[in-house]
Amino acid sequence: MNDISQIIKETAEKIMEDLCTKQVVEDSELGILPRELWKTIVKSGMATVGVSEEAGGSGGSFADALTILRIAAKFSAPIPIAETLMANWVLSEAGLPLMEKPTTIASNNNGNKMMFIEISDGWTISGSAYDVPYARYAEAVVVIGNSQQGNMVAIVNPRACHIEHEQNLAGEARDHLYINNVHLQGEAVSRVREGNDNNLLYRGALIRAVQMTGALERILELSIAYSKERIQFGRPIAKFQAIQQQIAILAGEVSSAKTITNLAVKSFEAGNGEKQIMAAKIRVGEAASLGAPIAHQIHGAIGFTDEHSLQQSTRRLWSWRDEFGNESYWANKLGNEVLNTGPDYLWPFVTSMNSELVL
Template sequence: MNTHTIDTSTPVIPADAYDTTAFYADTDAIATVTNTTTPDAVALPSPDASTAELLAAVQEAGHRAVPAPLSETALVARPLLRRAGLPVPDGPLSYAIAPELTVRYAHPAASPVGSAGCLGDDDTLLVTGTLRRVPWARTALAVVVLAAAPSGPVLFTLTPDQAVLTPATNLAEEPRDDLHLAALEIPAAQIRRISPELLDEARLRAALARSALIAGAAERCVDLTVAHTTARTQFGRPLSRFQAVKQEEARLIEEAALVRAAVQAAATPLDTGGAAAHFAVAAAKTQASASAAEIARIAHQLHGALGITRLHPLHLATTRLWSWRDEDGDETYWAHRLARPLTATTLWPALTTTP
């Protein structure tokens, strides 16, 4: 008779009780995210860390199913605030790219043309609308918002208590809250006019952060699946000895390696910017989202019914894969963005040139 022991000490964190300083460590126990490296903690990257170092930390967060906005803080919000010249709060941050907001000047200037509020005596803004599915909004110290003002793209910060928050979660029960703004006045000191290039960089950073998380969760699926098929026996031998299982494991490892390589290849181009960054990040998110479903399918198939239970840690990785696949653009969106700039004369150099 085959038996399998489930470690019931693994805690399940309710969706309404997330602690932004805790995460599932390799030992499946709660540990603390600190600014120092310990055997059971992911170190918070320093503000001066390189993009490659940030991606490594975010990938580790995805591997450990960290219930905290580490990627949103380290790879998206902090760099954008520094680029815009705004102070960087010391704490968990989130972001929202919201061109659909209604943004007007709070102190309209007299103008013979245009509607009231299209010109302002200063940069103080009145913002109305809904920021939808903001990652970790309920736990964030501040949310970095990128929106379209009458003068062009702007970046500003707000705190969740300035909005009406409607709690929601993704499939992995990570907070994805709506923030409703009703003529919220944003002081000029919290606002910076930004270039369209920085707005595009924000989208690239968000997509690459999500890709790195997917890469980490994919590695967790590989680790758990290989351990399971090695330990579980059937007909007197480990599952990993069966040819069909070996083939599926090989496909699983291959898909995870593809995602990891695509994410690593995007680190340097993101720092460089321009067309190279667009190409590399679009390729990374396209690959990550496309592989996520296949990785989760194989992992669950090889685990059998055991992997579906909440007592088994596999769901911590696969539900995140299913959620992150669609967030910040799915594979169809990024495949279109990847292909659109390419023409008959630029396709081959883009494929063969090493960044």
């Protein structure tokens, strides 16, 4: 990690520690978006990390941006920072203006259907998108859809859309968005670079895997701390071998999640990370499946209550594992890719997961 990356990491941790409290997360489930947290994120330049300064961004690498997301997820930050970062990467590649206000993305992934139609004085956009993160709070929606000229992207004012409020298990906004013949000038619409529509799915899967890793780190820290505080039979439960064994298993799952996501991030930056991202989403989902029950077993009943912050992380783990493809989706996809390579290439396929990188 270079000096700039270390500064970004430390700044993100400081912001989250100061402004993303348990009460802030609870208030978000009541419909109160933490504006002060968002303003601080924007002021620090974190909404455009991963976009070069020449393109109007803050600079930094894709890995730096994902470090911000991992830390934000560790604190259960109830803001659309992941969606805004992803939107800005798409906008930068399309030559459109970047966004510093809360932004979300509606694309044709997940069975959604967005259609661009070119007319004499510009374009019209129509379609629907489901489970759009933070659509009700967004001040801009980056829409990606089909047209006769190929895949297109544009920035749409959410006030021109019909939004139905929904939420995931974590209480995060996952709204249904409907667009009906919204008119845009020609310069407001741009062509999506070939392959970027599929790339968006992989980016989203990697982002959720990184966020889940942050949440897993959090539940491990909470479990270790609680095991030292909770007294049973005259001593902390951390002294009991059964608890120590459970914490060791949880720590192993967290370590595995961090290792595979780090590999996926490096592979993606190197330009060839699809199978690593598939493996990361699968493995981190498995870690969540094993890790969340262990954390709740260690905490007992209090971990499920509003009084304790554990449930804020575990509910996000259960929600995020299904977004941008769950373990079954990616396992089938990865399995088909392995089968298509043939038996003679199975071992080279496995060993190439890491050999493509210069570490």
